[in-house]
Amino acid sequence: MSSLRIECVAKEGCRIGESPVWDEKEGALLCVDITGRKVCRWSPLTGETQAIPVDAPVSSVALRKSGDYVITLGTSFAALKWKEELVTTITQVDKDKANTRFNDGKVDPAGRYFAGTMAEEIRPAVLERHQGSLYTLLPDLSVVKHFDQVDISNGLDxxxxxxxxxxxxxxxxxxDAFDYDLQTGKIGNRRSIYKLEKEESIPDGMCIDTEGKLWVACYDGGRVIRLDPETGKRLQTVKLPVDKTTSCCFGGKDYSEMYVTSASDGMDKEWLSRQPQAGGIFKITGLGVKGIPPYPFAG
Ligand SMILES: O=C(O)[C@H](O)[C@@H](O)[C@H](O)[C@H](O)CO
Ligand SMILES: [Zn+2]
Structure with missing residues (x-):
């Protein structure tokens, strides 16, 4: 039984770090800084983070079967060629809305890119309600809208x-959980499987482990929690040294390490001085459970 170890591996400090994704081919961790408007790639070998600046809030990044990456940028799905630092729009959503942007996104096991939108925040978690929608970018580059009335579209797996x-x-x-049809990519029968407790604060990014349990990063909760979606029970709480934990994924050798992103937006000087690692990326080892590789976008 190894013991739990939490280390801040990238201290540069994102404004809103999000969407950690392990890139096995590169042996690196991808993530985005939403309001910092950059896509980042952290290498465990060099300990260094490369960053590609973009010209709008970038809220998620995903692998692509044909190589390179896809991102959600502003209200667009876009392609990112890393070496060339080239971003090209694929398609735009929320055309009827003036004040929304994409938030979290992830690729399904069939290679479809799911991502949802939200109104721009006035400050963290303060925004015009019900402005967001959940979308899918299909491998043929067409878009499907699943539903609207979303406040802050977030974690998915x-x-x-x-x-x-x-x-x-x-x-x-x-x-929440939905029935999923992998053949068609359609969702239905929405139900809640876990309600957060007060001190857990706001549920944000999420990932699944090889035992089928969910890990949820709790924004303003300073923790990731492990949930059993079948019983609706919380199985474990892992606290981190920053309050604004935003998302989590597994990566590293055999996907045995967990990576947690965090944010610093919305923290005042005093808060930041108590939590100087806010906005950093954390590596958790010794959890005793592994994750699964991310699915690449099939288009
Ligand atoms: O990271 C995200 O998903 C949002 O873009 C952030 O702004 C915060 O999570 C949100 O403020 C908390 O609800
Ligand atoms: Zn999020």
Whole structure:
């Protein structure tokens, strides 16, 4: 039994770090800084972070089968060529809305890119309500809208048998499940599987482990929690030295390490001086459970 170890591996400090994704081919961790408007790639070998600046809030990044990456940028799905530092728009959503942007996104086991939108925040978690929607970018580059009325579209992942889609709308303080049809990419039968407790604060990013349990980063909760989606029980709490934990993924050798992103936006001087690692990326080892590789976008 190894013991739990939490280390801040990238101290540069994102404004809102999000969407950690392990890139096995590069042996590196991808993530974004939403308001800092950059896509980052941290190498465990060099300990260094490369960053590609973009010209709008970038809220998620995903691997792409044909190589390189796809991102959600402003209200667009876009392609990112890393070496060339080249971003090209694929398609735009929320054309009827003036004040929204994409937030979290992830690729499903069939290679579809799911991502949702939200109104621009006035300050963290303060925004015009019900402005967001959940979308999918299909491999043929067409877009499907699943539903609207979302407050802050956030964490998403799929059960190991691909029959359930897990989803978080942060301001519902709930982790939800939908029946999932992998053949069609359609979702239905929404229900709540876990309601956050007060000190857990706001549910944000999420990932699944090889035992089918969910890990949810709690924004303003300074922790990741492990949930059993079948019983609705919390199994474990891992506290981190920063309050604004935003998302988590597994990576590293055999996906045995967990990476947690964090934010510093919305913290005053005093708060930042108490938590100088705010905005950093944390590596947790010794959890005794592994994750699964991220699915690449098939288009
Ligand atoms: O990271 C995200 O998902 C949002 O873009 C952030 O702004 C925060 O999580 C949000 O403020 C908390 O609800
Ligand atoms: Zn988020």
């Amino acid at each position: 799929w059960s190991l048998d691909h029959r359930i889609f897990f989803y978080i709308d942060s301001l519902s303080y709930s982790v």
